[in-house]
Amino acid sequence: MMLPKEYKSGVKPIWCPGCGHFAVLNAITKAFAALEQAPENAVLVSGIGCSSRLPAYINSYGFHGVHGRALPVAAGLKVARPDLNVIAMGGDGDGFSIGGNHFLHACRRNVDIVYVVMDNEVYGMTKGQASPTTPEHWEHSKLTPHGPEVRPFQPCAIALASGASFIARGYSGDPNGLAHMLFEAVQHQGFAFIQVLSQCPTFCPEQVGWKKTVHLEDTCTDDPVQAAAFLHGDDGLAKGIFYRRPRPTWPVQHQSTEPVNLRKGFEL
Amino acid sequence: MDTIVGPGRLFIRRAANVTDISQTEREPQNQMTSLTIAMVGSGGAGVVASGEMLLRAAAGMGLYGILRKTFGPQIRGGESAAIVRLGTEVVANLGSELEVLLVLDWNNFQRFADEIPISEATVLIQDLQAGEHPQNLPEPRQTLTLDFLGLAKSLGSSHSNLALLGYVADWLGCPSDIIDSAIRHRLREHSQETIELAITVALGGAQLQQDKPIPLQPILSAPEKTNSIGKRWIANGNQLIGLGALEAGIRFVAAYPITPASDVLEWMAGEIESVGGHLVQAEDELAAVNMTIGAGFGGIPAMTATSGPGMALMSEAMGLAVASETPLVVVDVMRGGPSTGIPTKSEQSDFNLAVYGLHGDAPHVVLSALSVADCHFTAGWATGIATERQTLVVVLSDQFLGQSSQIMPPLANTNFSASAAQQLEGDTEVDGTQRYFRYLDTDSGISPLALPGQPGGMFTADGLEHNAAAVPSPKAADHEQQLAKRLRKLDSLVESEHWAEHSSEQRGQGSMLLICWGSLYQVALEAQDKLREKGIDIVVMGIRLLSPLPLEEIKQAMQQATQTLVIEQNQLGQFAHYLRSFDRQGQDAALPPFHQYCRPGPTLFTPAEIVTQIQALIPDQTATEGSARQ
Known part of the structure; x- marks a missing residue:
């Protein structure tokens, strides 16, 4: 049995003071402790961005890949090594913009992995550009001086429409609640998606206000129609496990084929 | 003119009433x-x-052969052709000439x-219904117009291609039981009727062939059937x-589907589960290559196959494999490019992409399959090297190699499996008793590899530059150390005996x-044979290890030769430029000057074309021997 702090690698995070990702890091260590996770059997896979640095800070195996591709790396690893607990993670730009297509297909494919998106509605590492989840009229980026002028992406609704079998939203201001969600997500058989509202005090100081506006919703359902109704009426600041409906995971186990002579088909 | 035929050889005896305007008699030996x-x-x-059935029938007769399928980009209604070259020894290219052309439809020809x-x-x-004969075609030796479609219809079928098959197979002397079994094999998923x-x-x-024969008579002295069936x-x-x-x-x-690589995947999809593996059809090439990297990180030998446009999409993650030191095999079955280009035809134009296409300083291995x-062999070697x-x-194949079916002797096992398994089943240096350095700066450049699941080996593989302990680091010293290590681990590859095939010791x-x-x-090997008939000896070197390039070996061979010609099927002479680039590394490395002959696809190189190029470099010989037939 390990303590949460024993799951930290000792590498010092590069994050700014007050960054929400510290809380996500702590929540993961708490969830691992609760799961009695053998560190060598967990792999954290990430893309590029502030949040994607997290695997190096955890005492487990990790893979820090290229921008937007955490999900394919994680899926390939899990299909090849089903014995491992594979958790993909990253930010909102990594997951919903450059990696958006993989998000759709990971939800569809339902490989048994967890995907944690630390959503701060901004590209922090490139110094504050708008991301897919940035509010339409957020005017603080030089790249989009009039605001993105595009409706924000709705991660949970899209996850539902794409076939995710576990959908939750957590908040960095509530690491215990997030640790609980992670615990449940790891236990879930299939693709489990957690959007974490993880504040960026540097580029979006207004997110400090989330501690007053984020609200717990106890709406967990296995009915996709009910979940869709809730998510389309959602203000984006509800937290909780919204949807959980196990379905067959990929790869489907086929009846074991007899070992074959690979060469037979070439013989006359 | 009739010709005596040596034992075991296929020979063409030309009908007496046809004037032979081709070259002098062929000597069988x-x-x-x-x-x-x-x-x-x-x-x-x-x-x-029909081409597939004809090839199988020829194999049943004890012959060798190769079948090239050529298509337009359309699935139906475009143009298609099957070109079958048969011989009494292994046939590994399409040659230069065409003895018989059978046309069902001139449309789109x-x-x-x-x-x-x-x-x-x-x-x-x-065929009688083939439509209008196109203008500007060379005049053939002789033309026969036959009613294949009418024949098929009279028998209750619309498949004139089968009448054509029977016609040409009979001309080859194929016994009816062999053509019967070739048809049954090809149509095995169809109804008995x-x-x-x-x-x-x-x-x-x-x-029909008996009644209206092809005015050429092939005499087939096929080997004893009992020696050939089941052994090819x-x-x-x-x-x-x-x-x-x-x-x-x-x-x-x-992988993600792409012509002409999809059938690598389709074949593997049918087999991989039986050996305990998995194949994933990914949402795009970006996903495909990253999934492959994920599996490789997990210690499961992994590959993807694609063609030029797909590999272009993969190139970012290919750099990740280099930086994170994750085994990865990428097969590129090259087609005409750039962009969609000529997707159903062959070209060697992805050399630059394969060798130079990665960002940053990213030393990696590029192999080419030589037949x-x-x-x-090359896929096996690639797997061994990667692990x-x-x-x-990167393995470079092309549409010709990938989609041409060939009759061949059974292939020996490559025996590359052992190194793969040993390396990935775990490393004894990772026992948890001391701090583990994933990217340790070793003499060989190869560092101990821990796999997820191994206690004591935990690390984060990283595309971000890192130090020996796998901790992210922007320090100049770490960058230099890791760059040097990743370059050094490929050094000894150039000593491998597999780096090239030579036609002569x-x-x-x-x-x-x-x-x-x-x-x-x-193709070059056959050109060599043709040149030998003309009294010109050349040595052919087929390079399998394109990067890192065994420069000293190549330089030595060039220095021993009277002159050197580099040939390749792309517009820019991509390999020749690469070879020349080593000339700038100082006097010691200077290569002798060499000639280059390059041209793009989609037409295949022929032995005659290479003969012409070589004869042009040897003026005395060309004067006495006359120009090569195109």
Whole structure:
């Protein structure tokens, strides 16, 4: 049995003071402790961005890949090594913009992995550009001086429409609640998606206000129609496990084929 | 004019009433005797299926051969052709000439007329319904117009391609039981009724040949059947890539469909589960390559297969494999480019992408398969290198190798599996008793590899520059150390005996040296045979290890040769430029000057074309021997 702090690698995070990702890091260590996770059997896979640095800070195996591709790396690893607990993670730009297509297909494919998106509605590492989840009229980026002028992406609704079998939203201001969600997500058989509202005090100081506006919703359902109704009426600041409906995971186990002579088909 | 035939050789005895305006009599010894037949129709008319059946029937007769399928980009209604070259020894390229052209439909023929080398040596057989004969074609030796479609219809079928098959198979002297079994094999998933009708139509075609024969008579002195049946394979390069990879231990494939690589994947999809692996059809090439990297990180040997545009999409993650030192095999079955280019035709134009296409300083391995059969060996070698050296290996095949079916002797196992398994089953240095340095700066450059699940080996693999302990680091010293390590671990590869194939042990002593890579090697070997008949000796070098390049070996061979010609099937002479680039590394490394001959696809290189190029470099010889036939 390990303590949460024993799951930290000792590498010092590069994050700014007050960054929400510290809380996500702590929540993961708490969830691992609760799961009695053998560190060598967990792999954290990430893309590029502030949040994607997290695997190096955890005492487990990790893979820090290229921008937007955490999900394919994680899926390939899990299909090849089903014995491992594979958790993909990253930010909102990594997951919903450059990696958006993989998000759709990971939800569809339902490989048994967890995907944690630390959503701060901004590209922090490139110094504050708008991301897919940035509010339409957020005017603080030089790249989009009039605001993105595009409706924000709705991660949970899209996850539902794409076939995710576990959908939750957590908040960095509530690491215990997030640790609980992670615990449940790891236990879930299939693709489990957690959007974490993880504040960026540097580029979006207004997110400090989330501690007053984020609200717990106890709406967990296995009915996709009910979940869709809730998510389309959602203000984006509800937290909780919204949807959980196990379905067959990929790869489907086929009846074991007899070992074959690979060469037979070439013989006359 | 009749010609005596040596034992075990296929020979063409030309009908007495046909004037032979081709070259002088062929001497049977030391020469591959062969015959090329093309069947042309609209897409969906079944000429490619007929080609497959003809190849199988020829194999049943104890012959060797190769089948090239050529298509337009449309699935149905475009143009298609099957070109079958048969011989009594292994036939590894399509040769230079066409003896028989059978045409069911002239529609769209012009779109690929360049690939069907009609000459005055060709006998043309056309269907009565084939439509208007195109203008500007070379005049064939003789033309026969026959009613294949009418014959098929009279037997209750619309498949004139089967009448054509029976017709040409009968001309080759193929016994009816062999053509029968070739048809049954090809149509094995069809109803009994369909199969029986197909056989009836083919027999009708055979009878037609008896009545209206092709005015050329091939005499087949096939080997004893008992020696050949069951001891030969029919396979294409794409399938053999799959076989070589699985036999060497590949157990994970992720890929996205693309012509002409899809059939690597389709073959593997049918087999990989039976050896305990998985194949994932990914949402795009970006996902495919990253899934493959994920599996490789997990210690499961993994590959993907694609073509130029797909590999362009993969190139960012290929750099990740290099930086994170994750084993990865990427197969590129090259087609005409850039962009969608000519997706169904062959070209060697992805050399630059394979060698130079990665961002940053990213040393990696590039191999080329030197024949259809060599796809098997090269895929196995690639798997061994990737796992042993924890790096990216790109395998360059092309549409010709990938999609040409060849009759061949059974291939030996490549024995590359052991190194793959040993390396990835765990490393004894990772025992948890001391701090583990994933990217330890070793003499060989290869660091101890821990796999997820191993206590004591935990690390985060990183595309971000890191130090020996796998901690992210922007320090100059760490960057230099890790760059040097990743370069160094490939150094000893150039000592591998597999780096090239040579046509002669002397490697160019006193002769001209012809350097090529990929599918051109087999064409060059036949050019060498033709030149020998003319009294010109050359040495052919087919380079399998394109990067890192065994420069000293190449330099030595060039220095021993009277002169060197580099040939390749791309517009810019991509390999020749690469070779020349090493000339700038100081006097010690200076290479002798060399000639280059390069041109793009989609038309294949022919032995005659190479002969012409070489003769042009040897003025005395060309004056006495006359120009080569094109």
